[in-house]
Amino acid sequence: MSDCIFCKIVNGDIPSTKVYENEYVYAFRDLEPVAPTHVLIIPKEHIQSLDYMNESNIELLGKLMLAAKEIARFEGLSENGYRVVNNNGLMGGQTVNHFHLHLVGGRSMQWPPG
Ligand code: AMP
Numbered sequence: 001m002s003d004c005i006f007c008k009i010v011n012g013d014i015p016s017t018k019v020y021e022n023e024y025v026y027a028f029r030d031l032e033p034v035a036p037t038h039v040l041i042i043p044k045e046h047i048q049s050l051d052y053m054n055e056s057n058i059e060l061l062g063k064l065m066l067a068a069k070e071i072a073r074f075e076g077l078s079e080n081g082y083r084v085v086n087n088n089g090l091m092g093g094q095t096v097n098h099f100h101l102h103l104v105g106g107r108s109m110q111w112p113p114g
Helices: 005-011 055-074
Strands: 018-021 025-029 037-043 082-085 101-105
Touching (some): 005 025, 018 037, 037 055
Antiparallel strands (some): 018 025, 082 101
């Protein structure tokens, strides 16, 4: 999608700090981190949100989750734990309409979220 900032990041038109990439997935550091580690994990394909996914995306969703686990390991988070978040739609707090997982770690997380 030409006006999507995350598509522009995947294409290299907007700079990002890449932490991981494979054929389907791209991951980069969040510009405004909320924890010592804050990585965004996105599909290279433009999909607006979880709500726009269906059975055809099951494998992609698995790849995104496993990428989160791998990145957590690279970042040294596996032992003490970490959080993976998906904000979906307006009331879910989604501000960029390209599906993404937030991997956050390096501090204790609170529950319930805000
Ligand atoms: P969400 O609010 O769940 O849609 O998350 C969007 C995230 O994208 C926020 O945490 C922003 O800080 C982050 N973000 C927006 N633009 C950029 C960018 N150009 N590079 C890195 N992170 C970004």
